[in-house]
Structures are given as structure tokens and as C-alpha cells.
Amino acid sequence: MDKKLYDIVLKVSHASGSGSCFYYRDKDIFVTNYHVVAGFKSVALLDRDENSYLAKVVLVNPCIDLAILASEKDFSYLPSVDLALDDSLGIGDKVFVAGYPYGMPFTVTEGTVSAPKQLMDGKYYTQTDAAVNPGNSGGPIFNEAGDIVGVTVSKFTNADNMGFAVPIDSLRKVIESYEDINRDKFHFQCDSCGELIENKCSFCPNCGEKIDDEIFDDEELSDLSVFCEDTLRQMNINPIIARDGYEHWTFHRGMTQIRLFAYDSVHLFAVSPIGVLPKKGVESILDFLLSEDMFPFKCGLDGSDILFVYRIHLTDLTDDTAPEIRRNIIDFVSKAVSLSELLEGQFGCEKSKYSKKEDALNR
Template sequence: MNKDIFDTVYKVNHSGGSGSCFYLRDLNLFVTNNHVVDGHHEVALLDNNRTQHYARVVLVNPDVDIALLATDDDFKHLPLLSLAADDSLQISDKVHVAGYPYGMPFTLTEGTVSSPKQLMDGQYFVQTDAAVNPGNSGGPVFNGEGEVVGITVSKFTDADNMGFAIPVNRLREMLVNIGDEIDRETFKVMCRGCDCLISEKENTKYCPNCGSKLPDGIFDEIPLGPLAVLCETALKRLGINPVITREGEDEWRFHMEDTEVRIFTLDDPYLALASPVAMLPKNNVEAVLRYVLATDFGPFKIGVDNDDQILYFCYRVPARNIKDDTFEELCGNIVRYCNEVKNISATLINEYGCRHSNYSKLNS
């Protein structure tokens, strides 16, 4: 198997969580599950180096749980994936499940086909004993030749050693039915009755071609909460597309130049910002600590993680403080924090001999 094919497997991030997807170079589209992107028309795609790409959800087929994603970025350098022939899988064939379980970095697990055609809920699935977990959904299942034989749909039960995938023939049928119709700018739904592609502009609950009822709320997007509106307003003011920074509900991650910025909520609840701005130097640590103690960073703070010797630039505010009359002040503090991160990191590294952290873009 050509190991380069694993470069075609990406992580899908949005404000509701994450999943996996894979790239079909001949169509210039990414494939994932519909349930991975349900309620989201814009998502972020990340490779294993955490390079971020903006993508649009351009077609969903809820009936077979497949979605197609389009991006304007150039992925021509990625290997060409082949779809395996229909019914090519046999019991006991070896397969590999690729993806990002639990939002973790890329993993690959090997397993055996328990059933190439397991009937469940009126549909056929590939059943395998390969380790499959939440986050794997939407990723590819490869055969021994590196061909895609299925799309992982995670686990239907809590049973161990039991994972499932949508057979590749369902993807092939979908691609044949859309032909050259795909609109790379508009969100559309494929009708389960006649395969007609329906745009939300048609403002209908029923297929205009055959009359089949569409799933309730299929065109709706999940709205952002007040905290997310605050944070994403600040990111837009910084010139950052917030979509590509989303890591889940009320969680964002991005870089200001070389330095990573994390925005998230704590249990209390607090809105928190933290950045690993530098690692302590091997020598002359006292000078660094004197600088940190003598400098007023208010309303921000700097702390040291003794375990990994990293200096963290931090900001925390109780979520209850996020109100209409404090919106501009807090938004301004987030913008100021992100700009300060760059300066603090440069000062620590250039003037005090600190080292770039492992989270720096230079070390990613």
C-alpha cells in the first residue's frame, strides 16, 4: 500500500465538534458523513500538521449519510485515491481505518472484515473489527491495495471490536447521479426519492421534482451563542476567518505569527485565553523571571508550567461578565491580547534567550 494515500485524510472541525474526511482529487472534493457536518454549512479542514483550510458544505445526502465539501485551496499535490470495485470485499479481508478519533492527531488502525454486507436499519454496511471511535466518522476505510472500500460511520453500539462503514458503492452511485451538476458555492440537499439537488433558495420542505418530504431543518444552521459571537467578532477584527479556527463548542485555536493562541471555556464557567509564548532558556532563567515579575501585563498574566517549562500568556474573564454593556470592552481585550502575544513571544525569545515552544508554527 502506498503510504502517501494517508495524506488525503483530513480532520473536519466546526463549532459543534469534529470528524474526518478524505480528498478525491479527480473531483476536487472532500467526502465525509452528513452527520459530521449536520447544522454547519462552513467547516475547517486540518491536515496532520494542523494547517487550516476553509471549506463549504456543498451537498448532503442524509439518506446515505454522505456529504461533499468544496474548498478554493489547491490540493493537487495530494495523491489520487481510487474507489474499489463494488462487492470487492470478502469476509476476513484486511482493511485500514484512517481518521482522527476523539479529535486526536491522525491514527490508522488495522482490522478484518467481519461482514462486507451487514443489513442494519434497512441499509447495508461494511462491518469490521478495526478500532473505530467518535471522530473517525467520515474518514476512509482502505483495502490492502489502498483503495477506498467504505466511509466510516463510527459505532452504532457500545460493543467492542465492532465498527461500521458505508459501502463505497453508495458513494459511487451518488457521484454518478450528480454528474457535472455540483455547485461549489451553494449548499444543496439530494432528494432521497429522485436524487434531485435542492437548494435552500427554493425554500421548500418537499422536493419540487417528486414531492418527497425533506428532513426537518435540513437547511438550518446551528446559531452561535453569545460567547461565540464575542470571540468571533474579535477574530474578524484581527482579520482572521473564525471558521477555520473552530475546535468545537466555544473553542478556537490559531496562530498569531508563530505563536499559538487558544480560546476556550473553563468549568466555572470562564472564558479563557492561553498562549504558550516561549520555553524557559537553559541558562539565565533568573533574568526571565525578573522581567515577568517586574512587568505589568494587566489585565493579562504570565505563568510558568513547571512540567514542560513553558511560559503561558493568559487572560480569563467570568462568562457572566459577557453582557451587552461589556461587549466592546471584552472584544477589545481579546484583540489586544492576540496582538500582545506576538510582542511578548518576540521579547522573551530575542531578548531573554527563551526558546520557541513545541506549539510554535516553527516547530509544528
């Protein structure tokens, strides 16, 4: 299959974790699992260059475990992909699972179809022996021709070589119901009658089917998350596209990566990898880092990676201290960028592997 098709697979990230999704150009939508985005109306999409884009959750079908996302970003440059025909899979057919397992960088695993229609809990799934892990959920499964044959949904806990996918006929059902809906609104699809419902309710207004009305609710953020996201907004950073899991945010200011996260429910860290020690002339760099007064910030080493760090104990974050800590975080981001540029220009340090590539800045 054409490996360019893997470009359609992006990472989905929000305040509770991450998963995978794929772009379906025919409808200008992204497809993922419902459980990947449950509790959120807006999420971040990340490509392999770590560019982040805002997407809205516009349609969910929890029963089938599928969701459709829409973004204002123009993704028409991505390859077009076809949906395979229903019942096109056979036992032993080769398939490829693409996604972001455990939130790690993009991976592809290869396997075969173990059962095209495996009945579990009253629903049919496609079973494969390809490696499937948490984070793969929502990503596509391709056949050898490059057509999508399913959406990765789960694996059995503590069981190897048993991954499952939402079959193509269920995916097609949800995509076809997407026609002519408002891309700015959240819709719940009743699995009983197919009705698309915008407003919170306990029963389908069309067929009377019982609905879990919590599906319409947004997940509440912790007090620390509210503080951190208010701080990001003051730096003109959209916190939604910076979300990288529970109480964890990752973003770039220019080419420099910044991470803001709670550690072990004890500390709040701001960390930036600002450069890599060169093989020669290390002493002058270390002298500079040790002699420079950077309080309340510090520099450290992780192997050859130079890290710029700000740490506070969460008990020190109070209503009285919050304004000063917020100013420190904003100042930290500015200094991280300046230090990264200084280390490169004055000491010849290479940029961190986490720095954004120059060509990615223009995308």
C-alpha cells in the same frame, strides 16, 4: 500501501465539534459523513500542519450519511486515490481506518473486515474490527492496495471491535451525482429519486418524498460565540476556519498559537503557549515574567511550557464591558506574539510545540 495516501485525510471542524474527511482528487472534492457537518454550510479543514482552510458543504445525503465539501484552495498537490470495486471486500481482508479520533492528532488503526455487508436498520454497512472512535467519522477506510473501500461512520457504544463504514457503492452513488453542480450552493439529495434540491422544502419536488426541512437550516450560535467571532473578524481572522468545537477557537498569529474558549460555562479564556523553559538560565526568565506588569494578562507554567493567559468571568461580559473586553483580547493576541519572540530572542527559549512550523506558514 503508500503512506503518502494518508495526506488526503484532513480534520473537519466547526462550532459544534469535529470529524474527519478525505480528498478525492478526481472530482476536486472532500468526502465526509453528513452527521459530521449537519447544521453547517461552511466548515474548516485542517491538515496535519494545523493549516486551516475554508470549505463549503455543497451536497448532503442524510439517508446514506454522506456529504461532499468543496474548497477554493488548490489541493491538487495531494495524492490521487482510487475507489475500490463494488463487492471487492471479503471477510478477513485487512483494512486501515484513518482519521482524527476525539479531535486528537491524526491516527491510523489496522483491522480486518468482519462483514462486508452488515444489514442494520434496513441499510448495509461494512463492519470491521479496527478501532473506531468519535472523530473518526467521515474518514476513509483503505484496503492493502491503498484503495478506498468505505467511509467510517460509527461504532456501537460500549462495544469493542465493532466499527462500521458506508460501503463503497453508496459512496460512488453520491460522488457520481456531484457532476456539474454549483460549488457555491448547498444541495440536498433525495435518497428516493436522487434529485438535487437547492431550496428549502418539505417534499421532494420530483418524487414527493417527505423531507426534513431543518436539514436546510444553519445551527444558531450562542451569544458568546457571536461576540468572540466578531472579535476575531476585527483581527482579520475568519472565525469559521478558527472554530474548534463549541465556544472554542484555535488559530495562529504568525507562528504563535492562540486559543479562545469558554470553560465550564463560567469563564472565557484566551491562552497562548509562548515558549518552553530552557534547561539552564531559568531564574532570569522567571524573574522577568514575575516582575513584568502584564495586567490584565498573566503568565503561568504548565510543566516547562510557558503560558500567556487572559481570563474573565462570563458574568462580567455585558453590553457595557464588551468593547473593553474585545480590545483586551485583541491586545492579548499582539502581546502573545511579542512575548514569544522576546523569550526566544532574549532568553533562548524554544518555541512551543504548538507553534506553527516555518515551512507550514508558506503553504
